[in-house]
Every structure is written in structure tokens, then in C-alpha cells.
Amino acid sequence: MLRAMTLDRLPTPCALVDLDRLERNATAMSQQARRLGVRLRPHVKTHKCVEAARIQTAGGHGGITVSTLAEAHGFADAGFADITWAVPVALDRLDECAELVRRTDRFRVLVDHPRAVAELEAFAAAQDFPFEVLLEVDCGHHRSGVDPDGPAAVRLAGSIHDSPHLELAGILTHAGQSYRCGSRAEAAAVARHERNVMVAFAGRLRAAEMTVGEVSVGSTPTVSAAEDLTGVTEVRPGNYLFFDAFQAAIGSCRLDEVAFSVLATVIGVYPERRELVVNAGALALSKDPGPIHVDPSCGFGVVVDATDQRSIPGLRVVSISQEHGVLRSDRPLDPRWQPGSRLRILPNHACLAAACFDRFHVVRGIEVVDEWRPVRGW
């Protein structure tokens, strides 16, 4: 949908996607995956837009990663036929999983618990078709996944491998601890660890005479920084298409590569306390605290010029409530700021900020060239 409009005509608050930056980010990650010799199966959870996923998968094998069944349904509707649901399967939604297995070429679910395997097995037996299952491995994030060094992990893999109705498609991990890194060098070290854990665990399974097709890793910080992924088959970064203030702070990208921003209008000016209020609060930016481990005073995003996205020195989003964002300047307020002025905020966490909006205005420079509608819900 092409509309002859510039962004100064958009009502605020609204979400902007910088298409030039997004395309560059997509190209760079595709090149990085090629350089590393792995397939790219981008995670679509950050944007949840079919148009964005088409750009991400251009030239690739077309496979994607999703975080919700709503995404799986929405992207299957749009023709995506190779989908991994990279959150441990919720056992009360197996009917929907079966539907997705039927309507796609490949729909993989994730497990890390014997009870989940047993219920999947019983369900697949009743349906009489095989489920492709990935075993989640904990490579140090300690959120979910089996302990790759413990005896239970190999037993659980074996129970999937030996099941007549389940197929052990491979192993999967997410090195979420990379979000605690302070630099690209630290993320590279986490990427090495993530790879090493997975390659070693795949070796243990193969030594136990199991086939391990997929060895899947990925987070935007680790894949951006990875130097060698020998033994890994695919990577699943997602945030990289947008990036955000957090990723810039930990070295995954530069601020001028961030492709998602929130356009806001000044609704209050308080020179005596060097503060502005804008109409973008917690419902437009999310309350993600951002990279406080590297910048304790980061606030709730990076303030940039509405038009050219140059950063505005000294102006921080110091607090947010539902519909108010409070910006404070470390110097006397520039008299350019008046009620009605506009600015953009690069949010701390694009995945959460993007989820606040039911549409994204896609821009090239200041021209609005498209409107994308993300999938919502679960």
C-alpha cells in the first residue's frame, strides 16, 4: 500500500520502521550467516510482520522461527511453510500444533521435559502422524532447556529418538545470557560457549547412536559477534532486523542502524526543571529498563531528531507512566522544544515496544511508503 505522505502528517504516538536501515540489517545478517556457513532461520517475534519476514528470508531457505502459535498461524496463512516454535510447547495447545503440522511442510516444537515428551507421544499416536521435535538445551541462560552435562538429557533425547510417533529433529538453544554482555567481545565469547556446548552435546547424542540433524543456536548478540560456528547448522536471531538502544549499548549494532522508532509529540515543557513531556509512555515504549548494566542512567530509550534521526545530546527519557514520557536535559532546554514539537525515541527493547502497536508506518527518509500490520496475541 503506497501512500503519498510524509511522516510529519502521521498522528502520534506511532511506530516507524526505517526501511533503508531494515534492508541493510537484513543483508548484513544474511552475509554473516553465509560467512559462518550456517542457515539463517530468522526469528519473527520482534516485528511479527509478514513483509519484514519476506525481506529477512529473501535468498534463504524460507524457514522462520516464531514465539507464539498466533505467529505460526499468521505466517502459515501468508505462505511460510517451515516454522519452528522456539518456546517449550504448551501441552494445552497440542490441537493447534497438529493443525500447523498438517498445513505446513514443517512445523517443529520444542521440549525439555519427560512429561511433555510423553504427552506429545500419546497425542501423536492418537493422531497417527509424526511430530518433529527439537530438544531444548540450556547453554548457560538457565531459563529453560535440559542440562547438557547431566544423564537426563541423553535419556530424554533417546525417548524422543526411539518414539514411533516423534522425530528427533535436532537440538536448540538460546544463549540469553548474551544480554548481560557489555561489549561485542563478551558476546563473541558467549557465542563460542553456545557453539561449544551444542557441538559437544550433539557429539554425546551421536555417540549414543542418535541422529542429530539440526544444531540450532541464536540470539542477536551472539550471532552478530560470532566468529566460528563449525558444527552448528542454523542460527535464529530476530532482534537484528530492527535493533534497538539495548543492542547498540552492548555493541551488536550502531545507533544509526536501529530501524524501529516511536514518533512522539511534546505535550509539556518545563524549563525550570529542564524537562519535556511527550505523548509516548509505557504503552508506546514498554517499561523495559534497558541496558542498565552498562549505562545505569540509560532511561527508557534514546531521543533522536524526528526527521534526520540525529541523536539529541543530553536529553534522556527519565521516567514513563502509561501515556506520558518525561524527558530531562542535562543542559538548559533548547527553546526549539515547544508543545507540538516532535521527536523520535529509539526504544530500549524493540521487541516489546513494537508489540505496543497494531501497525507500523514504514518510511524511507521522511516519506511513508507502506503500512505493516503485525500479528498480535497468542
Add this chain to the structure above:
Amino acid sequence: MLRAMTLDRLPTPCALVDLDRLERNATAMSQQARRLGVRLRPHVKTHKCVEAARIQTAGGHGGITVSTLAEAHGFADAGFADITWAVPVALDRLDECAELVRRTDRFRVLVDHPRAVAELEAFAAAQDFPFEVLLEVDCGHHRSGVDPDGPAAVRLAGSIHDSPHLELAGILTHAGQSYRCGSRAEAAAVARHERNVMVAFAGRLRAAEMTVGEVSVGSTPTVSAAEDLTGVTEVRPGNYLFFDAFQAAIGSCRLDEVAFSVLATVIGVYPERRELVVNAGALALSKDPGPIHVDPSCGFGVVVDATDQRSIPGLRVVSISQEHGVLRSDRPLDPRWQPGSRLRILPNHACLAAACFDRFHVVRGIEVVDEWRPVRGW
């Protein structure tokens, strides 16, 4: 829409509204307003549902408060004809304000800056009809509003009062500092201060021969705790219809009065670290840090039984990522928790958690009796 369904059939994560509790909360706040001798103009920003607002306004004058123009449009569509937009007006959306003035009996906007008054005045002159304007007063929250003790405040009120196209409808404040209280007694003190500031400022304006019709105050903590609001004409609490873990922690309500919860399913069980993972993360609970000033380890909500909502001692939501909620127990994990088990979480901040959902399942006990669709966007 009545459906014969119990909540064990609902896919998760999903949002539940406990109608019995909600109705009691509505009645209690109506009684509190009557006892205080003020009109209740409930804020609908927490739920954004027409059905909920009808319950809130039953027996009252029908006026509501909104936080966005999307709410104003949505509630006007449903017949609400007396609406206050209690966020300082965004000057790039005056056309929409004019439309709302035309299609309702009363649509009031909020200002605190001479530039906003001048632009509203010019706009109203061009449209040739009067705008009802409320002057926002800062009673100590220091987010927005004029300083009621400074000379500029009376001048600004005078410029509205003297305008041929604007009508000074009154003054409005929000004692947001009440959210820093630790108890009902502290909130009562803030309520006294909020009232005193507003009554004194109304007195200054009247001494300057201005008419001050409305003296509007309100936040759920202050209105819940207020003992005397003499001189105030209306209150605008909103959160009280749902309440949440935060309001319970600061004494606005009891936990068993919280009417909004998120139903979630266990997708991971890790007895060795006494942790569960559920499928409700930051996109279902929001990342609101909660009442950390009274309970630094509050986590991201209060875990309760899925069916009877009894609290589950020792189990806290210690961290959340996009779709994962990590719960940790301070004692060995109860073996009842297995993949597929369900529980409910009373979120820290109902306004932000409710905004994560495009529908609420309305329940009485375990029976799903209705489905409400909130207004979304701006």
C-alpha cells in the same frame, strides 16, 4: 455474548476479569465518592472496555475520563457523551478534538502551557465554536501541570478565562506521587495535600474573579484513602475497577479484591533450581517492576491458584522475557507443578498488563460469562 465454557478450556496466556470482584470494586468506589460528596468520573484507561465503563458509571452522571483519543472515539461510539481527556492536549490532533466536541455533549481537553492555549484559541476561533478547557495543576507529582503557587498559573488561567473561544471549565490534578506511598495512611496524607492544593488554587482564581466550575482530583490510591474532599467536585480513579498487586502492596485494596489476572500454563519445571517457566512473559504481564519500594523482591506479579485464586506461598515471578515467565519457589517445588499445569498471575500493574490483550475473558468463579474487547491504539 454468553458462552457455556469454563476457564480450564481457555487457551493460554489469556486475560481474565473476575466479574464478581469488579462489581464489588465498582460499588465500593461509587459509595466512597458519595460519602466524600464528589462526583465520580472514572478513568477508563485501565480496562478500555465499554462494558466495564457501563458498570463503573451505573447510577452516576455517566461522565468518564480517557487517556487517549482512541478511547474517546471508542467510548463516544458506544454512547458516552461526557468525556475528559486527562492528558495534555497534543497540538497535532486538534482536528480530532473538534470532532469529539461536535459528537458529544461535552469533551474537555487539558492544558498547562501558554503555547497550547494560544494554539487552541486560534483553532477554536477558526472553527467558531467553544472548547472546554481544564487547566492542569501540579500538586507535587512534578510530571505535568502548572505550579499553583507561581504567578504564571493565574495568568494562564486568565488567558483561558478571557478567551472568546475557550471556556475555563475548571482545574484538574493527578497526585501520581501517591504511587510512591507505602501505606493507606500515607496515601490519605497525599489525598489531603492534593485537595488542599486544589482548593487553595481555586481560591486564588476566584479571588481573581474567575469562575472555577470543576475541581477535579484523583488517583486510585488517594481516592481510596481520602477522608475529606471538601471543595473538590469530582474524582477520577481508574485502576480501582481491576486493582493489582501494586495497589494491594500499598494498601489501596486487598489481594482478594484484584479483579484482573493472567491465566498461564507451565511449560518448564526445574526442581533442582526450584523454578517453573510459564507461558506468560513481558508481552502478557508487562515489565512493570511493581511495588519495589515496599517489597524489593516482589517480582513481576503475585502467583495464585488458577481456579480459586488462593495465593501460592513462596512462589514468585522472578524474571520475565518476551514469552517466558520464570517462577521461583522459596521451598522445594510442589510436585503438583508439571508441564501443562495452570496458574494465574495478578500483575503488578493492571493498566499495563491489560493493554497486552485484545480481549478479556470475563468470569464468575470458573465460568466464562462474557468476552470484552478493549479499545487499542491512540
